[in-house]
Amino acid sequence: MSGHDLPAALDAIVIGASAGGVQALRVLLASLPVGFAPAVFVVQHIPRDRPSLLVELFGHVCALPVVEAEDKQPIQGGRIVFAPPDYHLLIEDRTAVALSLDEVVRYSRPSIDVLFESAAAAFDANLLAILLTGANEDGAEGVAAVRRAGGKAWVQCPSEAESPTMPESALALGGADAILRLDAMCQRLQGRPQ
Amino acid sequence: MTDESTHLFDLELKLLLEAVYLRYHYDFRGYAISSLRRRVRHAMTRFDCARVSDLQHRIIHEPTFFAEAIQYFTVQVSEMFRDPDYFRALREEVVPVLTTYPSIKIWVAGCSSGEEVWSLAILLAEEGLLERSVIYATDINPDALVKAEQGTYRVERMAQFSRNYVAAGGRGSLSDYYTSAYGNAVFNRRLTRQVVFADHSLATDSVFSEVHLVSCRNVLIYFNRELQDRAVGLFSDALIRKGFLGLGSKESLQFGAHASMFDTFVPAQRIYQRKAS
Numbered sequence: 001m002s003g004h005d006l007p008a009a010l011d012a013i014v015i016g017a018s019a020g021g022v023q024a025l026r027v028l029l030a031s032l033p034v035g036f037a038p039a040v041f042v043v044q045h046i047p048r049d050r051p052s053l054l055v056e057l058f059g060h061v062c063a064l065p066v067v068e069a070e071d072k073q074p075i076q077g078g079r080i081v082f083a084p085p086d087y088h089l090l091i092e093d094r095t096a097v098a099l100s101l102d103e104v105v106r107y108s109r110p111s112i113d114v115l116f117e118s119a120a121a122a123f124d125a126n127l128l129a130i131l132l133t134g135a136n137e138d139g140a141e142g143v144a145a146v147r148r149a150g151g152k153a154w155v156q157c158p159s160e161a162e163s164p165t166m167p168e169s170a171l172a173l174g175g176a177d178a179i180l181r182l183d184a185m186c187q188r189l190q191g192r193p194q
Numbered sequence: 195m196t197d198e199s200t201h202l203f204d205l206e207l208k209l210l211l212e213a214v215y216l217r218y219h220y221d222f223r224g225y226a227i228s229s230l231r232r233r234v235r236h237a238m239t240r241f242d243c244a245r246v247s248d249l250q251h252r253i254i255h256e257p258t259f260f261a262e263a264i265q266y267f268t269v270q271v272s273e274m275f276r277d278p279d280y281f282r283a284l285r286e287e288v289v290p291v292l293t294t295y296p297s298i299k300i301w302v303a304g305c306s307s308g309e310e311v312w313s314l315a316i317l318l319a320e321e322g323l324l325e326r327s328v329i330y331a332t333d334i335n336p337d338a339l340v341k342a343e344q345g346t347y348r349v350e351r352m353a354q355f356s357r358n359y360v361a362a363g364g365r366g367s368l369s370d371y372y373t374s375a376y377g378n379a380v381f382n383r384r385l386t387r388q389v390v391f392a393d394h395s396l397a398t399d400s401v402f403s404e405v406h407l408v409s410c411r412n413v414l415i416y417f418n419r420e421l422q423d424r425a426v427g428l429f430s431d432a433l434i435r436k437g438f439l440g441l442g443s444k445e446s447l448q449f450g451a452h453a454s455m456f457d458t459f460v461p462a463q464r465i466y467q468r469k470a471s
């Protein structure tokens with residue numbers, strides 16, 4: 001599984017998903033084994049006006065601890081952090097996250113672009129971005145930013161995605177280091193020791 | 195991106211914040227960098243500046259330009275009774291304690307265009323406390339403070355505000371408190387007779403009064419940890435013993451330096467109580 005599509009030293013993974021994302025995330029996140037070292041951050045587009053059930057849902061199916069982000073929460077490897085509804089989730093630096101109420105980006109708060117761009121600035125080459133199914137164009141700029149900063153990006157195979165628009169837009173804008181089906185993503189991630 | 199362009203961007207950003215501080219005494223140097231980068235990029239696009247230093251040049255030399263640009267340094271998002279459960283907790287858990295004081299002082303720090311202040315004033319009026327309360331409503335954004343004092347909001351926003359008001363345990367109808375005119379809802383000025391609107395920065399100013407309750411919501415998220423510690427230090431100094439501090443729904447004291455000065459009071463709503471000693 002080693003190779004040019006994974007960072008040599010992987011400290012963090014950022015994941016973006018929209019329509020159809022909960023199903024895809026179920027497959028991907030549940031496959032991450034105990035002892036998985038990188039910190040994992042997820043933006044799944046959700047309604048802005050009610051509490052999110054994602055942490056509860058994924059807490060039951062994941063081997064790794066799952067939490068909702070809080071402002072200035074320290075970053076911990078091997079933990080899955082979800083963006084809360086109606087806040088952008090940003091990576092402040094390698095040690096902490098930040099939240100913001102800045103304006104919605106492409107109709108979304110949380111926005112995938114905002115997470116990915118901030119993570120690119122903080123983790124540069126030690127970052128992997130994964131963009132999954134979705135019916136909008138969020139994430140395309142973010143994927144491009146991650147790659148510009150030297151990180152790697154995987155995009156879900158559009159033919160497998162429940163909504164192909166998001167993966168397709170990202171591929172059109174900035175390309176990807178790998179276009180993968182979910183099961184292939186899981187294998188590659190599990191292939192990383194620790 | 196240790197890639198050159200971000201490195202230079204951050205360097206120029208640092209210089210810009212220093213320049214703004216030296217020139218206008220607005221101190222954004224302790225703001226969370228991740229969201230500040232984005233806002234400065236927006237300002238650069240908006241004002242057609244290729245580099246941060248171009249923006250800096252105009253900011254230093256054109257004070258009227260700075261007045262416009264400052265809108266990009268701060269985020270003015272607010273709603274009446276935003277997070278209704280917070281206001282419900284104030285009404286049900288905090289008000290009964292406040293009632294025991296002969297007079298009540300409240301500090302709304304970072305009040306933006308006033309939605310939070312007017313919400314609190316309505317809540318206090320309904321609980322019979324408004325007459326003996328003074329509210330200090332502070333912010334660094336002069337435009338926001340003017341709007342806050344006006345208490346005039348677009349009628350389109352009233353549906354959302356009303357839903358929040360009801361969910362927050364409002365005892366009447368939100369429309370009891372405003373009149374509509376020309377597409378605006380104008381709130382009853384009687385509500386803010388006891389409100390002092392003032393320019394005050396959590397980054398550079400000090401404590402100005404003893405208070406029983408500080409409500410500072412979604413302001414600390416824009417600060418880095420050191421500046422958060424400064425701000426919470428001010429709150430801790432301003433609060434009477436057993437006074438209350440309410441934060442935004444995703445903010446908390448647990449990662450900061452002053453956590454041990456406070457007890458959690460309504461943990462889910464991020465309402466804390468200053469310890470007695």
Ligand SMILES: C[S@@+](CC[C@H](N)C(=O)[O-])C[C@H]1O[C@@H](n2cnc3c(N)ncnc32)[C@H](O)[C@@H]1O
Nearest residue numbers: 268271272304306334335395396397411412413
């Ligand atoms: C997102 S608004 C929060 C409005 C309101 N508290 C609410 O929760 O609805 C953030 C506010 O913090 C203000 N602010 C930013 N820096 C500040 C500082 N150093 N001192 C005081 N207020 C500040 C901004 O001008 C803005 O009005």
